[in-house]
Amino acid sequence: xxxxxxxxxxxxxxxxxxxVMHTPHGQVPTPVFAPVGTQATVKAVxxxxxxxxxxxxxxxxxxxxxxxxxxxxxxxxxxxxxFMGWDGPIMTDSGGFQVFSLARLRAVDMTGVTFxxxxxxxxxxxxxxxxxEIQEKLGADIILxxxxxxxxxxxxxxxxxxxxxxxxxxxxxxAHTRHNQALRPGPSTSSGHGSGQALFGIVQGGAFADLRRxxxxxxTALDFPGYSIGGLSVGEPKELMHEMLEVxxxxxxxxxxxxxxxxxxxxxxxxxxxxxxxIFDCVLPTRIARNGAVFxxxxxxxxxxxRYADDPAPIEEGCGCYACRHFxxxxxxxxxxxxxxxxxxxxxxxxxxxxxxxMREIRxxxxxxxxxxxxxxxxxxxxxxxxxARQRNREARSGRQEE
Amino acid sequence: xxxxxxxxxxxxxxxxxxxVMHTPHGQVPTPVFAPVGTQATVKAVxxxxxxxxxxxxxxxxxxxxxxxxxxxxxxxxxxxxxFMGWDGPIMTDSGGFQVFSLARLRAVDMTGVTFxxxxxxxxxxxxxxxxxEIQEKLGADIILxxxxxxxxxxxxxxxxxxxxxxxxxxxxxxAHTRHNQALRPGPSTSSGHGSGQALFGIVQGGAFADLRRxxxxxxTALDFPGYSIGGLSVGEPKELMHEMLEVxxxxxxxxxxxxxxxxxxxxxxxxxxxxxxxIFDCVLPTRIARNGAVFxxxxxxxxxxxRYADDPAPIEEGCGCYACRHFxxxxxxxxxxxxxxxxxxxxxxxxxxxxxxxMREIRxxxxxxxxxxxxxxxxxxxxxxxxxARQRNREARSGRQEE
Numbered sequence: 001x002x003x004x005x006x007x008x009x010x011x012x013x014x015x016x017x018x019x020v021m022h023t024p025h026g027q028v029p030t031p032v033f034a035p036v037g038t039q040a041t042v043k044a045v046x047x048x049x050x051x052x053x054x055x056x057x058x059x060x061x062x063x064x065x066x067x068x069x070x071x072x073x074x075x076x077x078x079x080x081x082x083f084m085g086w087d088g089p090i091m092t093d094s095g096g097f098q099v100f101s102l103a104r105l106r107a108v109d110m111t112g113v114t115f116x117x118x119x120x121x122x123x124x125x126x127x128x129x130x131x132x133e134i135q136e137k138l139g140a141d142i143i144l145x146x147x148x149x150x151x152x153x154x155x156x157x158x159x160x161x162x163x164x165x166x167x168x169x170x171x172x173x174x175a176h177t178r179h180n181q182a183l184r185p186g187p188s189t190s191s192g193h194g195s196g197q198a199l200f201g202i203v204q205g206g207a208f209a210d211l212r213r214x215x216x217x218x219x220t221a222l223d224f225p226g227y228s229i230g231g232l233s234v235g236e237p238k239e240l241m242h243e244m245l246e247v248x249x250x251x252x253x254x255x256x257x258x259x260x261x262x263x264x265x266x267x268x269x270x271x272x273x274x275x276x277x278x279i280f281d282c283v284l285p286t287r288i289a290r291n292g293a294v295f296x297x298x299x300x301x302x303x304x305x306x307r308y309a310d311d312p313a314p315i316e317e318g319c320g321c322y323a324c325r326h327f328x329x330x331x332x333x334x335x336x337x338x339x340x341x342x343x344x345x346x347x348x349x350x351x352x353x354x355x356x357x358x359m360r361e362i363r364x365x366x367x368x369x370x371x372x373x374x375x376x377x378x379x380x381x382x383x384x385x386x387x388x389a390r391q392r393n394r395e396a397r398s399g400r401q402e403e
Numbered sequence: 404x405x406x407x408x409x410x411x412x413x414x415x416x417x418x419x420x421x422x423v424m425h426t427p428h429g430q431v432p433t434p435v436f437a438p439v440g441t442q443a444t445v446k447a448v449x450x451x452x453x454x455x456x457x458x459x460x461x462x463x464x465x466x467x468x469x470x471x472x473x474x475x476x477x478x479x480x481x482x483x484x485x486f487m488g489w490d491g492p493i494m495t496d497s498g499g500f501q502v503f504s505l506a507r508l509r510a511v512d513m514t515g516v517t518f519x520x521x522x523x524x525x526x527x528x529x530x531x532x533x534x535x536e537i538q539e540k541l542g543a544d545i546i547l548x549x550x551x552x553x554x555x556x557x558x559x560x561x562x563x564x565x566x567x568x569x570x571x572x573x574x575x576x577x578a579h580t581r582h583n584q585a586l587r588p589g590p591s592t593s594s595g596h597g598s599g600q601a602l603f604g605i606v607q608g609g610a611f612a613d614l615r616r617x618x619x620x621x622x623t624a625l626d627f628p629g630y631s632i633g634g635l636s637v638g639e640p641k642e643l644m645h646e647m648l649e650v651x652x653x654x655x656x657x658x659x660x661x662x663x664x665x666x667x668x669x670x671x672x673x674x675x676x677x678x679x680x681x682i683f684d685c686v687l688p689t690r691i692a693r694n695g696a697v698f699x700x701x702x703x704x705x706x707x708x709x710r711y712a713d714d715p716a717p718i719e720e721g722c723g724c725y726a727c728r729h730f731x732x733x734x735x736x737x738x739x740x741x742x743x744x745x746x747x748x749x750x751x752x753x754x755x756x757x758x759x760x761x762m763r764e765i766r767x768x769x770x771x772x773x774x775x776x777x778x779x780x781x782x783x784x785x786x787x788x789x790x791x792a793r794q795r796n797r798e799a800r801s802g803r804q805e806e
Contacts, residue, residue, distance in 0.1 A: 040737065044744040047729070069737045073713050077733055085729040310476050326450070326488040330480055334443065334472045341447040341744060 015276030023141040030278040063095035071137035079139025091142035128171035145172035158206035216251035233263035289347035299383030321353035418679030426544035466498035474540035482542025494545035531574035548575040561609035619654035636666035692750035702786030724756035
C-alpha cells in the first residue's frame with residue numbers, strides 16, 4: 001500500500017471498494033466524484049458552495065489555464081488553491097484531451113503536440129516536460145501525464161498514439177521535480193505552493209483489449225502513485241467502456257487510487273465503481289444544468305418543459321439541496337426560460353448535490369456490504385438516455401465544448 | 404405621521420432624514436437602497452446572499468413578470484414572496500417605465516397604453532385597473548400607480564402625459580381593493596398573500612418646475628401612503644434632477660416615505676438623500692457588475708483592464724464582502740475575461756455590498772449629525788463618470804435594456 005492511499009473496505013460481490021486518499025490539502029474519501037472547474041472555477045458555483053456541498057476534490061484543466069490566465073500568474077497568486085480560493089484537494093489534467101478535442105490545428109509526433117489556441121489561434125507546443133512544468137506552477141495536489149486521446153475505434157491510430165503516450169509518461173515522470181512523491185498523509189497545508197504533488201500515469205489503448213493490457217503493464221511498471229484510465233467515455237458504446245475497465249483494472253495495483261477520466265453520469269459511476277474505479281470527474285452535472293436539465297432518482301428532467309410552468313414541487317421531493325429546500329420547479333423553470341443566472345446556479349447546485357450525495361450513499365453501501373443491491377435498485381429506477389440520443393446531443397454540442 | 408412610517412431623525416443641515424417603514428414582511432430602515440430583481444430574481448444573487456448582504460427591500464418589475472411567467476402563476480405559488488423565496492419586503496413598479504422604454508410599439512390615450520411585448524411581439528393593454536390587478540396578484544408590500552414616463556425635456560408632451568398620469572393615479576387608487584391601507588407596523592407574515600399592500604402615488608412632470616409642482620399637489624391630494632418621484636435619472640443632466648427634487652420634495656408630506664424611481668449611483672444617493680428622499684432603486688450596481696465594473700470609494704474600476712491581470716489585492720482593501728475577503732483582482736479579472744458566471748456573481752456581490760454598506764453609513768451619519776461631512780468627504784474622493792460618457796454608455800446599451 002502506498003503512503004497516501006488507504007483501502008478501507010472491498011465489496012465481496014464486485015470490485016467496488018472504499019478508501020481514503022491523503023493529499024497536502026486534506027483527505028479525499030473514495031469513491032469520489034470530482035466536479036470540474038475548467039477555468040479555475042466550477043461553473044456557476046462558489047468555493048463556499050462547493051464546501052457546503054461536501055465536494056472533497058475538484059479537477060481543473062491545464063490546457064485552459066495555460067492559455068488563460070497563464071501558469072505564471074496562477075503561481076504568483078499562490079497556485080490554484082490561492083488563486084481560486086479553494087483550500088481542498090485539486091487535480092489537474094494534462095491538457096491532452098483538450099488539445100485533441102478542442103484546439104484547432106495540430107501536429108503530433110514523439111516530441112509533443114502542436115496546436116492552435118481555440119481562443120486566439122496562436123500556436124503552442126505541449127511536450128511532456130512542458131506540461132509537467134505548467135502543472136507544477138498550477139500546483140494541484142494530483143497532476144497527470146501528457147497523453148494522446150485518439151478515436152477509440154481506430155486500431156492503427158491507437159497503436160501509434162500508445163507509443164507516444166508511453167514515451168511521454170516516462171518523460172513526465174523524469175521531468176517531475178516538485179516532490180515526486182506518493183500522496184502523503186498528514187495535516188493539510190493552507191498553501192499548495194511548495195507542497196508535494198502526486199503524478200498519476202494514464203492508461204490508454206482505445207476500445208482494444210490487447211492495447212489496454214499492453215498499456216496497463218507499461219504504465220504500472222513506471223510505478224506512479226495513482227493511475228488514470230483515459231480515452232473512455234468519449235462517445236463509444238457503454239458496453240465497450242465496461243469491457244475496457246474489466247480488462248484494465250485487474251492489471252492495476254490494488255493499493256493505488258484509480259481514476260476514470262471524464263466519466264460521471266450516475267450510471268457511469270455505478271458501473272465504474274463496480275469495476276474498481278475510485279475517482280471520477282465529469283462536466284456532465286454542471287453542463288446539463290446550464291441547459292436546464294436536472295438529475296432525479298428516476299432520470300433527468302428538462303426544466304424547460306411547459307409541464308413545470310405551474311408545478312409547486314421541488315425538483316425532487318426529499319432532496320436537501322438549497323434549490324429543493326427553497327424553490328419550486330415553476331420558479332426554476334421561470335429562471336431557466338428567462339435566462340437568469342440564478343437558474344443556472346440552482347440547477348448546478350442541485351446536480352452537484354445529487355452526484356455528491358449519490359457518492360456518499362455508494363460509499364456507505366460498500367461499507368455496509370449492500371452496494372450491489374443499491375446498484376441494482378438505482379439502475380432499475382433510473383432512466384438512462386440511450387446511446388443514440390447521447391450521440392446526437394454530442395454532435396449538437398460540438399463547437400461549444402469549452403467546459 | 405402615517406401608521407407605517409416613523410421618522411426618527413432629521414438632519415439639521417439638509418433635508419436628509421432617517422426613518423423606518425413597517426411592511427407586512429418586516430421593517431425597512433430608511434434611507435434604503437433596493438436592489439432590482441426585474442424578473443423575480445436580483446440578477447446573479449440568491450435570496451440567501453441578499454439576506455446576508457443586509458438588503459431590506461427589493462424591487463421587481465410588473466411589466467416583465469406580467470409577460471413571463473404571468474401574474475396568475477406567481478399568485479398560485481404564493482405571490483412574489485413565495486415564488487422567489489424572499490421573505491423580506493418587496494415593491495413592484497407599475498410597468499409604466501418599461502412599457503415606454505422597452506416594449507416595441509405603443510399607443511397611449513386616457514384609457515391606458517397599448518404595447519407589443521419585447522419577447523414575442525404580442526400586443527397588450529395596460530390600464531390603471533389592469534396594472535393594479537396584476538400587482539395585487541404579484542403581492543408585493545408596496546405597489547405603484549401606472550404612470551407615463553415621457554422625454555424629460557419635451558414640455559408639450561409632458562403636459563399631455565401628466566394629465567394621463569394624474570387620471571391614472573385616481574383610477575389606480577379606486578381600483579386598489581387589496582387592503583388599500585397605509586404601510587402597517589407589526590410582525591411580518593410569511594405569506595404576502597392576503598396581506599396589505601401600500602399603493603404609492605407617482606409624481607411626474609419631466610424637467611419642468613411648474614409641472615412638478617402641479618403634479619406634487621395633485622398626487623398628494625389623493626393621500627397615498629407614500630410617494631415616488633418618476634421620470635428623473637433617465638438621461639437628463641444631474642443638475643436638472645437635483646433642481647426637480649428641490650422643487651418637488653417640499654410639497655410632499657413629511658410623514659410619508661419618498662421614493663426616487665430608478666436612481667442609485669453613489670452620487671445620486673448622496674444628492675437624493677440630501678434632498679429628502681428615502682427609497683432608491685436602481686439596476687446600476689448589478690448591471691455594471693455584469694460588465695466587469697466594480698465600485699470603490701474612489702470611483703469605478705473596470706476589471707477587464709490588463710493592469711489587474713496579476714494584482715493580488717482585493718477589489719477594495721478593507722471591504723468585508725465575500726469577493727474581497729476571498730479573491731484577488733487578478734482572479735476576478737480572469738473570471739470576467741473568461742466569461743465565467745462566478746465573475747458576474749462576485750462583482751455583483753461586491754457592488755451590492757458597496758451600496759448597502761454606503762446606505763448604512765449614511766443612516767448612521769444622519770443619526771450622528773455628520774451627514775453633510777460624510778457627503779462632502781465621499782464626493783470629494785469619488786470620481787463621477789461625466790454626463791457625456793454616461794450618455795454614450797446609455798446609447799451603446801440601448802436594445803439590451805432587459806434589466
